[in-house]
Amino acid sequence: MAKKSDKGSGYGKPPQHTRFEPGQSGNPRGRPKGSLNFTTDLKTVLLAPVAVNDGGRSRRVTTQKAALLRLREKALKGDVRALDRFLSLAMAMSVGSAEETATSLPPEDQAILEAYRRDVLADADATTASQRDEEDAT
Known part of the structure; x- marks a missing residue:
């Protein structure tokens, strides 16, 4: 039988003597504050400047740009592999810009395109239905 003094413990409420004190961490040796994750490290490395010899002249560019220039x-x-990789990056950029262009239309233009799409689909459905009727009649 539980005592009245233990009334504050139960599911989701551990006994008072086992609870963390205010300011005490449950993982004292966990990830130190201020430590960077992989994404932050990668951004830092890609934005770091490097010296590149471009056309006989030395200039400083970001690591990311230097890698693209080397590619x-x-x-x-x-180099066939480099060409394939370079073209795939170019295709990804052109597809991304085409999607941005398609989604950045004004609402009026989007409404016109949607109405045209509905008309085309309705015509296609009507043509399919008439072809089925002709097949059923024969």
């Missing part, structure tokens, strides 16, 4: 250079020299 372009290899692709132009005939």
Whole structure:
């Protein structure tokens, strides 16, 4: 039988003597404050400047841009793998920009396109229905 003094314990309420004190962590050796995750480290590395020799002149660009310039250079020299990777990146960019363009239409233009799409689908449904009727008649 539970005592009246233990009334505050139960499911989701551990006994008072086992609870963490205010300010005490449940994971004292956990991830230190201020430590960076992989995404933050990657962004930092990609934005770090490096010196690149471009056309006989030295200039400083980000690591990301330097990697793209190197990939372009290899692709132009005939490296098939580099060319394939470079073209796939270019295709991904063109698909992304096409999607942005398609979704950035004004509401009036979107309404016109939606009405046209409904008309085309209705015509297609009517044509399919008439073809079925002709097949059923024969």
